[in-house]
Amino acid sequence: MAKNNSSSTAVPDTAWLGRGRHLGPEAERDVRRNLIALKAAGVIDDFLDLDPVEAARSTDMFPRDESADPGPLARRLFEARWRVADGVTVRAQLTTYDPESRRTESEGVHWVLAAEAERAWEISWPSPATVFWPDSDQVDWDHEKVPGVRLRSTNHLPKDDDELRRLLRDCTRQSWFVHVVVHEAMTPDALGRRPITAFLPPSLRHRVVEHRATPDQALIADFAMKREVGVGLPRGGAVVLPPTPQIPGYDAERFTVRNVFLDGSEPTELLAKIVEFAALPQPLPSDAEQALTRLRQGWHLLTPDEELVHARVMVTRYAKALESMTASCDLYREAAESALAALAEASGGDAPARTPTAAAAAADSSPLKSLTKGLGLFRRPNR
Structure with missing residues (x-):
């Protein structure tokens, strides 16, 4: 058939x-x-x-x-x-x-x-x-x-x-x-x-x-x-x-x-x-x-007006993605700090505290770092 x-x-x-x-x-x-x-x-x-x-x-x-x-x-x-x-x-x-x-x-x-x-x-x-x-x-x-x-x-x-x-x-x-x-x-x-x-x-x-x-x-x-x-x-x-x-x-x-x-x-x-x-x-x-x-x-051949509209849409999308990732990082940090505090309390204060510097270092090694940098290019500087 x-x-x-x-x-x-x-x-x-x-x-x-x-x-x-x-x-x-x-x-x-x-x-x-x-x-x-x-x-x-x-x-x-x-x-x-x-x-x-x-x-x-x-x-x-x-x-x-x-x-x-x-x-x-x-x-x-x-x-x-x-x-x-x-x-x-x-x-x-x-x-x-x-x-x-x-x-x-x-x-x-x-x-x-x-x-x-x-x-x-x-x-x-x-x-x-x-x-x-x-x-x-x-x-x-x-x-x-x-x-x-x-x-x-x-x-x-x-x-x-x-x-x-x-x-x-x-x-x-x-x-x-x-x-x-x-x-x-x-x-x-x-x-x-x-x-x-x-x-x-x-x-x-x-x-x-x-x-x-x-x-x-x-x-x-x-x-x-x-x-x-x-x-x-x-x-x-x-x-x-x-x-x-x-x-x-x-x-x-x-x-x-x-x-x-x-x-x-x-x-x-x-x-x-x-x-x-x-x-x-x-x-x-x-x-x-x-x-x-x-x-x-999958169209690529844009007119100048279409390119401008496309760029504006992309900036909006990237900004929203960056905002979402920032919120996720904040939630992750808060959860990590709560977990460390609970661990310290359970161990009678013997657990080493996680300093802000250590947290920042961990964030720098995050796989999101490179993407965040790329998205940050679309953020306009304050004047």
Whole structure:
């Protein structure tokens, strides 16, 4: 039985989430170059390139949600901030990871991208993927976690029945993306082989995966899809696949198109179905929820105003922590003095008295000393 890694919550309407694999030689270099170019062109306001370990150390000393930790396989952490229509700010975080297994060279570098806007996301906004990754066919960043599947091209279904069914299971249970299957009524020409995702609004282009069934796969694809995901594939048509578990509002007939002409023209009916499906509340996978938590709780790229607010909050927190520790030290000293007095009384006054100098020396050797010194830096001197 496939593992269900979805939470009971839906993806927030302010968020854009994606993940994939980069199969090129230097993934982080490709991200870095793209961010530098976009900042120089004024497309983004700013960006950061961080080592995940150092980024975690630079965060608050106070406990955070454990899901904000990128994990031991994290390689680099990139943050970017830009503005879209009406000055709405978008914050995004991309983390690159080593694969869990190095059994094959084809695993590449895994990446997870979470972006969030100040208001509900609009599909006409730029894709966060092309803020971090160059939108070029020469950079191999767009491979799905599901092997053999890419975002920016057509993916032909396997000929083998078992492989086909396995692919359908993986795409509907493991993927964060919207999957569409199109049947080619006849072998298309060069224009017809162009991915339909190229016609989608910018923010949907890298959230949709297109699969193609060849003319002779009509029956086998239809049979396998009915068995694995409960929807059929009309000859010469297309269908948007439902995720597992199915989302509220999905109906196979509602998201099926009977005729798709693969002649290079815009398939308006199918595009409308994809946009409608993408607007439905999508389940939030547990690992996507962790990425969103990292974005919200582990953010480093602050504006000057945000840095000032953050500094004030930190001073208040440190002051409260120092006050709490001071009170604890006072209570500890009082308890120690009471214990010494009781010991002296019980021993008839023979026990050595603990002088204030000795108590101060003990306090100096306390493990709290270094922390107290650090916190004391935040106390303003009296004038």
